[in-house]
Amino acid sequence: MDAKQRYEMWLGSDQVDDVTKQELVNIKDNEAEIEDRFYTNLEFGTGGLRGVMGAGTNRMNIYTVRMATQGIANYLAKIGISEPSAAIAFDNRNNASLYALETALCLCANGVKVYLFDALRPTPELSFAVRHLHCNIGVNITASHNPKEYNGYKVYWDDGAQIVSPQDKEIIAEVNNIEDFSMVKTMDKDAAIDAGLLNVIGQEIDDAYIGELHKLVMNPEEIQKAGDLKIVYSPLHGTGLKPVTRVLSELGFKDVHVVEEQAVQDGNFPTVKSPNPEGAEAYALSLELAKKVGGELILVTDPDADRLGMYGYDSKNNEYKEFTGNMFGAILCDYVLMQRSQSGRLPENPAIVTTVVITNMVKEICKKYDTFCDCNNLIGFKNIASRMRAYEQTGEHNYVFGLEDTFGCLPGTYARDKDSVGTLMLLCEAAAYYKNRGMTLWDRMVELWQEYGYYKEKVQTMKFDGREGAAKIQSMIQTLRDNPVQKVGAYSVEKIYDYKLGTETDAATGKSEAAVLPKSNMIYYQLADGAWFLVRPSGTEPKIKFYLGVKGSSQEDAAEQLDELAVNVKAMFS
Numbered sequence: 001m002d003a004k005q006r007y008e009m010w011l012g013s014d015q016v017d018d019v020t021k022q023e024l025v026n027i028k029d030n031e032a033e034i035e036d037r038f039y040t041n042l043e044f045g046t047g048g049l050r051g052v053m054g055a056g057t058n059r060m061n062i063y064t065v066r067m068a069t070q071g072i073a074n075y076l077a078k079i080g081i082s083e084p085s086a087a088i089a090f091d092n093r094n095n096a097s098l099y100a101l102e103t104a105l106c107l108c109a110n111g112v113k114v115y116l117f118d119a120l121r122p123t124p125e126l127s128f129a130v131r132h133l134h135c136n137i138g139v140n141i142t143a144s145h146n147p148k149e150y151n152g153y154k155v156y157w158d159d160g161a162q163i164v165s166p167q168d169k170e171i172i173a174e175v176n177n178i179e180d181f182s183m184v185k186t187m188d189k190d191a192a193i194d195a196g197l198l199n200v201i202g203q204e205i206d207d208a209y210i211g212e213l214h215k216l217v218m219n220p221e222e223i224q225k226a227g228d229l230k231i232v233y234s235p236l237h238g239t240g241l242k243p244v245t246r247v248l249s250e251l252g253f254k255d256v257h258v259v260e261e262q263a264v265q266d267g268n269f270p271t272v273k274s275p276n277p278e279g280a281e282a283y284a285l286s287l288e289l290a291k292k293v294g295g296e297l298i299l300v301t302d303p304d305a306d307r308l309g310m311y312g313y314d315s316k317n318n319e320y321k322e323f324t325g326n327m328f329g330a331i332l333c334d335y336v337l338m339q340r341s342q343s344g345r346l347p348e349n350p351a352i353v354t355t356v357v358i359t360n361m362v363k364e365i366c367k368k369y370d371t372f373c374d375c376n377n378l379i380g381f382k383n384i385a386s387r388m389r390a391y392e393q394t395g396e397h398n399y400v401f402g403l404e405d406t407f408g409c410l411p412g413t414y415a416r417d418k419d420s421v422g423t424l425m426l427l428c429e430a431a432a433y434y435k436n437r438g439m440t441l442w443d444r445m446v447e448l449w450q451e452y453g454y455y456k457e458k459v460q461t462m463k464f465d466g467r468e469g470a471a472k473i474q475s476m477i478q479t480l481r482d483n484p485v486q487k488v489g490a491y492s493v494e495k496i497y498d499y500k501l502g503t504e505t506d507a508a509t510g511k512s513e514a515a516v517l518p519k520s521n522m523i524y525y526q527l528a529d530g531a532w533f534l535v536r537p538s539g540t541e542p543k544i545k546f547y548l549g550v551k552g553s554s555q556e557d558a559a560e561q562l563d564e565l566a567v568n569v570k571a572m573f574s
């Protein structure tokens with residue numbers, strides 16, 4: 001079926017509600033809009049299904065949610081799982097609880113026992129719940145940090161990790177087989193409860209999850225000594241509020257200031273355009289409050305509380321400094337390895353698990369603590385979780401800490417997705433530890449730069465919408481593949497790693513050889529003087545992404561080098 005035929009099918013179906021049909025009638029003369037909404041099904045990307053809410057097969061709505069769910073149910077049946085079970089959560093987005101219920105009822109109608117949260121919960125708690133309740137799968141309705149127009153559907157497997165290849169492809173094949181609404185089952189909510197298929201969960205899972213976080217605390221006495229640490233926190237209208245304030249108060253942090261306007265659950269995110277800790281606007285209200293109360297640490301979590309962001313007080317210059325995900329990730333990585341090794345709690349064959357675009361500083365920190373830095377992994381926390389699964393199967397390493405540049409860490413094995421609550425808690429512990437030594441986390445960052453070098457990184461993006469945009473992004477990457485360069489600005493190119501071709505090329509000789517690289521359409525340029533860049537298409541947004549990194553001789557030098565590299569890389573693609 002082409003886009004127009006699918007559009008007609010939706011309009012003619014007695015299973016599509018009148019409001020949706022009216023939305024479709026309103027675009028009847030807009031060919032481009034019909035094409036965009038119906039040319040394809042939403043695809044599983046880096047973070048599962050994600051799209052703008054609205055009518056169409058390429059949109060998030062109850063029909064695409066049900067079709068995806070039916071595909072998953074068919075997959076569970078196909079691989080012969082007896083007595084299947086699922087945990088389902090949702091965040092504060094508009095329609096999130098509705099999509100969660102639709103998912104639950106479709107699964108129940110397929111004989112799957114469902115545990116559905118009674119109200120919004122963080123992504124890491126869903127990941128934990130899948131493991132805790134021994135479910136076969138989990139679903140979380142969230143579009144993470146995307147703007148309010150979006151919603152999404154993250155799918156978890158029985159270890160609590162988001163699904164990866166080839167399983168995601170097998171599931172999507174089942175989803176794509178569902179072309180007709182009549183293939184989708186659903187049932188009445190009361191009937192599902194009476195049959196014991198739909199079970200509501202809440203407090204008992206919260207308690208078990210928070211209990212796991214308590215076990216991660218390394219220095220409770222440091223927290224007691226610095227319990228007056230002034231923490232400013234914003235949940236950005238989402239799920240972090242309850243678990244974050246609970247765990248901080250249980251640990252003895254007494255001076256926590258929550259940004260009130262952003263403590264209100266709201267799917268319209270009235271105080272921010274995009275509830276993303278990677279963007280400066282997410283901190284505007286927190287910074288205001290911090291200046292008022294003398295905050296030492298500013299922490300924000302995204303709506304589904306898998307990511308967090310941070311600003312720290314710089315007492316020497318009396319200002320707040322922004323920390324990138326690489327920066328606080330490096331601080332925590334160092335803190336955890338140092339504390340564990342000093343107290344003899346570092347396991348044998350310890351590993352820090354991360355991705356190809358992490359700051360090189362983390363690799364240096366790992367060397368110091370004789371720890372394996374497992375970084376030849378694709379972007380997306382699910383790929384870190386895959387390594388955790390592999391370790392459990394082979395026993396080759398023991399996971400200590402996982403982190404991504406995109407503001408996400410996981411400080412233990414209790415969950416298999418990034419956890420802003422556990423990460424935030426450990427950052428507060430580290431801040432307390434350094435406060436007791438007369439230092440701020442900014443002071444610690446400066447020390448790390450002095451010890452390891454002035455690493456600095458950033459990500460640049462360019463947006464290209466729709467079908468044409470997606471093709472343009474592919475062709476930009478292919479053009480670089482076909483026309484490799486030998487110099488990027490002042491840097492000469494040392495090596496080129498092509499993750500699609502699985503090759504490593506020596507730029508000086510032009511010789512290519514096969515390399516063990518996970519497969520993906522991305523290219524990594526290793527440049528002289530510790531600089532690098534990587535280009536890839538986003539898996540969650542219509543964007544091409546450029547990851548850049550440099551190593552300077554001072555903070556100023558690193559900033560200058562990075563700006564220059566950014567200009568030169570951009571010029572290559574314009």
Ligand SMILES: O=P(O)(O)OC[C@H]1O[C@H](O)[C@H](O)[C@@H](O)[C@@H]1O
Nearest residue numbers: 046379380381406538539540541
């Ligand atoms: O870069 P994208 O494919 O858009 O993904 C955006 C982000 O999605 C998730 O949060 C992943 O865990 C991150 O690693 C990734 O950076």
